[in-house]
Amino acid sequence: MRRFSIFVLCIGSLAxxxxxxxxxxxxxxxxxxxxxLTTLPGVTKAVSGTAIVNAVLGGPQLSSMVIGAGVLGPVTxxxxxxxAYTVDSVRFTAVSNVTGxxxxxxxxGPPGGGPMGLSGSAKICLVFLPGxxxxxxxxxxxxVSGAGLGVGGTQLIxxxxxxxxxxxxxxxxxxxxxxxxxxxxVTSPVLPGGFAHGPASLTTNTAQHAGVVQLVTASKVFxxxxxxxxxxxxxxxxxxxxxxxxxxxxxxxLGTVGLGVYGRRRRxxx
Numbered sequence: 389m390r391r392f393s394i395f396v397l398c399i400g401s402l403a404x405x406x407x408x409x410x411x412x413x414x415x416x417x418x419x420x421x422x423x424x425l426t427t428l429p430g431v432t433k434a435v436s437g438t439a440i441v442n443a444v445l446g447g448p449q450l451s452s453m454v455i456g457a458g459v460l461g462p463v464t465x466x467x468x469x470x471x472a473y474t475v476d477s478v479r480f481t482a483v484s485n486v487t488g489x490x491x492x493x494x495x496x497g498p499p500g501g502g503p504m505g506l507s508g509s510a511k512i513c514l515v516f517l518p519g520x521x522x523x524x525x526x527x528x529x530x531x532v533s534g535a536g537l538g539v540g541g542t543q544l545i546x547x548x549x550x551x552x553x554x555x556x557x558x559x560x561x562x563x564x565x566x567x568x569x570x571x572x573x574v575t576s577p578v579l580p581g582g583f584a585h586g587p588a589s590l591t592t593n594t595a596q597h598a599g600v601v602q603l604v605t606a607s608k609v610f611x612x613x614x615x616x617x618x619x620x621x622x623x624x625x626x627x628x629x630x631x632x633x634x635x636x637x638x639x640x641x642l643g644t645v646g647l648g649v650y651g652r653r654r655r656x657x658x
Contacts, residue, residue, distance in 0.1 A: 421433050455487065602626070
């Protein structure tokens with residue numbers, strides 16, 4: 389019995405060791421990517437993959453993270469709008485991501501934030517004509533001249549409804565924005581905030597199993613429809629939760645099986 393106890397203890401120690409070392413190289417994750425234009429219906433997609441992470445001094449405190457290109461898409465969706473008499477639907481086409489690199493010095497606090505551009509487009513389809521052909525406001529999500537949602541910079545989009553969009557990179561901070569209404573009063577919309585923490589909401593051990601990172605990017609949209617919508621918002625939220633590596637689950641499973649076998653043998657001996 390003593391040898392078996394030592395065996396189980398070794399398996400548990402090895403599993404913990406594997407989980408701890410994983411924080412300095414790669415971690416599997418699952419989560420969601422959400423994109424929303426103003427207060428219109430937004431799109432949300434479940435995502436999963438493997439992130440390259442670096443930890444402070446090889447420990448569990450996350451300092452930087454890389455998300456590979458194409459793992460957050462593609463997303464294509466048509467969302468009907470029933471609460472606005474001038475908008476028929478919102479359509480997202482071929483939305484995905486380029487490589488995202490997040491780290492300190494790019495925004496506030498580890499893992500801070502950084503640029504991660506998106507590809508594809510979003511359309512606000514108006515109700516004046518069917519088919520969302522001539523009567524739409526198209527917002528290219530793919531960066532143009534280095535400016536775009538999740539990247540930063542200022543983007544100019546000509547058309548019947550001309551847009552000027554001021555973008556920011558992704559951050560774990562709290563975006564703050566002021567908007568002018570048609571009567572020139574100023575409002576501050578409540579935008580989603582980001583965060584990074586490990587189990588029990590500790591901010592010093594994010595790079596391990598059950599660590600959670602939420603990154604947010606927000607853009608301010610100026611329109612030439614000054615009598616109705618002079619300024620509005622566009623934002624995206626990426627929420628990732630780190631999962632155990634398969635090797636860790638296997639080792640923990642072996643320990644559980646071993647305990648079960650031991651229990652059966654003990655009952656048989658009695």
